[in-house]
Amino acid sequence: MSLAKEPERGEMGSLGELYRAPTLGSLLEMGQWEAAEDKADAIFRELKEHWRDSQEHILETYLNIASSIVSLIHRTKKWLADTLPEDFYALAQGRPAGSDVEELRSWTERVIAAYRRSVSMVEKDSRSSIIRKVQEYIALNPGTVSLQSISAHVFLNPSYLSKVYKLETGEGISEYILQVRMEIAKELLAESPNKIYEISVQLSYQKPSYFIQLFKKHYGMTPQEYRNMLDS
Incomplete structure (x- = not known):
């Protein structure tokens, strides 16, 4: 593994926010986008304040986020090359997204946005x-x-x-059902010899008066008036 430049060493310590629950990966998986944004802010705030000169901690953050994003994209049955066209080859070759905190943050925001678009398309x-x-x-x-x-x-x-x-x-679904039934009613009134109360029952309206009321509200005339108009 190669680094962009020699790391500046200080007292070693571990990253906290990157692994503190809920993790960035779990928030993204649950679709909690605002919480994920806040989590990313916290991760990079800690990185900038305590480890901005540590290439090892920057690399650790990159590998953790990259692993989470790759796993999430594959779970949505999408290809990395399609979801992250700008960053796929860098990921595939294991190249870090950048040698400093701001470059890594910019990359993180970009891949999260791409993942979110991918999820939205799957949901749609x-x-x-x-x-x-x-x-x-x-x-x-x-x-x-x-x-x-x-x-x-x-x-x-x-x-x-x-x-x-x-x-x-x-x-609403009930509105669509009504629309379909009224269209069928028109066809039956035009082509079927059935009486109006028979058509009403056919369309699940046990009370013909209610069917007549709905038909008039929908078309501005009663079923009989519609039939009369066709016959004239």
């Missing part, structure tokens, strides 16, 4: 997949679907699922 892909499954399930089961049945289908808590769906689409 995961949420998009959930939304797609929810909408497919509703399309296949418009007359019997409920929040509970959807939650069971995607293996998520109903409350959490509602929050994710609202965050991603800007509307």
Whole structure:
């Protein structure tokens, strides 16, 4: 292992903040970004105040942070070369990020930001997949679907699922179910000989009066008025 310059030796001591729980790596793993930022500040404050001239302590800090970042990136099933394109080859060849505290701090901030972007993309892909499954399930089961049945289908808590769906689409699951049912109602009124109360039951509205109320609120006319308009 080579160092950028000869280390200046003083009385040996160990780093404290780097290993004090919760560690920087554990905070990043839990997605506690503000706490991780505070932890990094504490690590580099200690390094600057007590070990700024110690190449060994700078190297120890680099190796610890690099190891944590590499492990976290691989756990998200991402390649280092894709996540850290600017720093991958230096990491792969074991080259320290810098010979002083400020260079190492700048590198740390850069790789943490890259890791955070990577996590955000993974979470977004995961949420998009959930939304797609929810909408497919509703399309296949418009007359019997409920929040509970959807939650069971995607293996998520109903409350959490509602929050994710609202965050991603800007509307609630019940609003989307209503929209799908009203679109199906229009098709049935136009193409099916079924009576209005039969269509109401088909779409899981046991009270035709409630179905008529919803349809009028959605389209500005009752189901019968809609049929009459088609026939005229």
